Amino acid sequence: MVDELDGLMGKLSQEPPDDFLEVVMQRIDDLPLPVRAPRADLQWIALIAAALAGFAQLIAFLFGIWAASAAV
């Protein structure tokens, strides 16, 4: 029965209509070009750079507080 089922499932198919490709391409012709996703490695570099810049800002802020309180 399982073999028969496999056979039937294998035969269960639908043929695309003759004009399917044409219809799809007509829709695609109306669409803008796909946009390339930025490279993953560049995304990581940007993230690390932004994190370092943020950390530097934090250090500068803490140093400012320390300098102001030390001057009093």
Next chain:
Amino acid sequence: MKLEASIGKSLSGDRGEFAEIVRQFQRPLFSFLARMGLDRPVSEDIAQETFVRAWINLGRYDPAVSRFSTWLFTIARNLALSELDRAEKRPEARETLPDIACEQPGPHEKLDLSRSMSRLRHALSGLSQADRSILALAYVEDMTLSEIAKIEGCTKVAAKVRIHRAKMKLRILMEKENG
């Protein structure tokens, strides 16, 4: 390799190369949708939408993550499941199962096959969406168990078990259809 070249050229704006991709995958996609238990007009809409979404999101496809077919069938599966979900909420839609021409005169074997296919379609409609989805993927040519597991978001072992169980359920439903 040819496919990757076609994807690259499509990304550069060559729509003709994308047409080649559509030509290559349209047949397996329609068969997959038939095994999901969808009738022809619905399959046509979903297949169209799959290729349109593939075009729009082509820039996000990463060959390092999955094969193109895995990515494409993931889109088709999600659209098909959404459609099945909508159809379940429309009670009359359950009656729109494609009716194979069982009563058509013709050679005995052809008639038997036609009846078997009709029973199979009815049995498929009795399966849950999850069972239909994994079973339909299991019969996609060249689709490995790892790829099925990736699309379904489960482990290889879980996919294997789910396919086995879905087949068992389908077998029982087919036996019921046979009376």
